Amino acid sequence: MNFMDLARKRYSSREYKDTPVEQEKIDAILEAGRISPTAVNAQPVRVIAVRTPEGLSKVSEGANIYGAPLAFIVYADRSKAWVRKYDGMNSAEIDASIVTTQMMYEATDLGLGSVWICYFDPEVINRNFGLGGDLVPVNILAVGYSADTTSRNQGNRIPDSTFFRYE
16 A cells, blocks of 8 residues: 555544454554654654553553553653754654654554544653653554544545645
């Protein structure tokens, strides 16, 4: 499948089957994240793959993962991320978002559903997974075999004339 077809196919799945995700698919998703670009190749991003009932329960204390059998906590070490000298902008969150995006598209390419979760309680995730300080949870990617067939936002995009302009 070419990239544009993949991008159009992907949607936010908010209902999952109980079927566990196979280890080789988990490995492929993690590899897609590992090879992601980061600012100045600093690679400050790390991932926790959560798949046990106990681990998923710990994630669910701080985020709605919609019953997914797998969740990736994508976090970054802000002390290792590139910092723009002009204004001090730290690239940790951007780098983590690039990693999450590549993992999300790999999951789609493997026939899995996913939903990118930014609405979570970082204090709960920090406490439950030993993060904190410069280790900042940025995104959670819930993954599994989708039990729904569409998203309320699938295909709902602003027109190209609103999205971009030429100068």
